[in-house]
Amino acid sequence: MSFALKYAPKTLDEVVLGSITLKNKLAEYINGRDLKPLILYGGVGTGKTTIANLLPDAIEGRPAEITRLKAVEFGSFSDVTEVFGGPPMFYKLFTTNDQKRSYIVSNEINFTQKAAIAFRDIVDDMISHTQFIFTTNYIDQVDIALRDRSSCLVVPPVSAKDWLSRAQWILQQEGIVLPDDQLLKVLSAQLQVSSSNRKLLERLEDFVRSVRNPPSNPGGVIVEVPTPEPINPLMAA
Ligand SMILES: Nc1ncnc2c1ncn2[C@@H]1O[C@H](COP(=O)(O)OP(=O)(O)O)[C@@H](O)[C@H]1O
Ligand SMILES: [Mg+2]
Structure with a gap:
C-alpha cells in the first residue's frame, strides 16, 4: 500500500496543519461556533479533501455520516432544485443517527453560474441543520455570493x-x-x-x-540522502 494511503490521517488530529489560523478556525467548527458553509482552498495535495472528510467526525466526536455531492454534475438551476427541492426531499430536516448536524461534502466545486445561484438559496435554507464543506483549488472561480455566505479557509503548504x-x-x-x-x-x-x-x-x-x-551501499549505512532534482515550481503542482 502506498504511504499516501497507508499514512493518510484517520482523524483530524493526525493532519499536519501549517497554520494556526486554520487550526483555530477548524476549532470553531468543532465547538459549534461557526455553522457557515466551509470552503477549503489551496494548492494540490495540501490536505483539503482530507480535512473535509475528517471534520464531521471531529464535530460529532464519533464517526459521522457524510453525503458526498459531485458538484460538477450540477449544470443548471433544475439540477440543484431536483436534488434539494424534493419531493422526495433529498435532505431531511432531521439528522440521522442522532447527529448534531448533517454533512454534505463536495470536492472540487466548480458550479456553473446558474447552478451556483440556485445553490445560494439552498445553503441559506439549510444552514441550521446542515454543514456544507467544499474544497477547491481555484477559489477565484467560486461564485462570489457563495463565498460571501461561507468561511473561506486557505489550507497552506506545510513546513x-x-x-x-x-x-x-x-x-x-x-x-x-x-x-x-x-x-x-x-x-x-x-x-x-x-x-x-x-x-x-x-x-x-x-x-x-x-x-x-541500498543500491550501492552494502553495509546498509545511510551515507547521504539523495535529494530530488529541483524543478520549475510552476510545474510542480
Ligand atoms: N496536511 C496533511 N497531513 C497529513 N497528510 C496529508 C496532508 N495533506 C495531504 N496528506 C496526504 O496526501 C493525500 C492527498 O491529500 P488530499 O487531502 O487529497 O489533498 P487535496 O485535497 O488538498 O489535494 C492524503 O491522502 C494524505 O495521505
Ligand atoms: Mg482534494
Missing part, C-alpha cells in the same frame, strides 16, 4: 518542521531510526520541489525503500 513529528512516527512504524536533522533535510528538500503532502509521503516511501535496499 518541514511541521511535518517532523509525524514523519518520525511514520519512520518508526517502518522500523527506521533517523536523527531529526537528517529527516528535516529530506523533508525540506522535497517541500522545495512541491508543497504537495501526497508527494512528500511518496518521497518518504522512496526514502524507506532506499534505506532497506
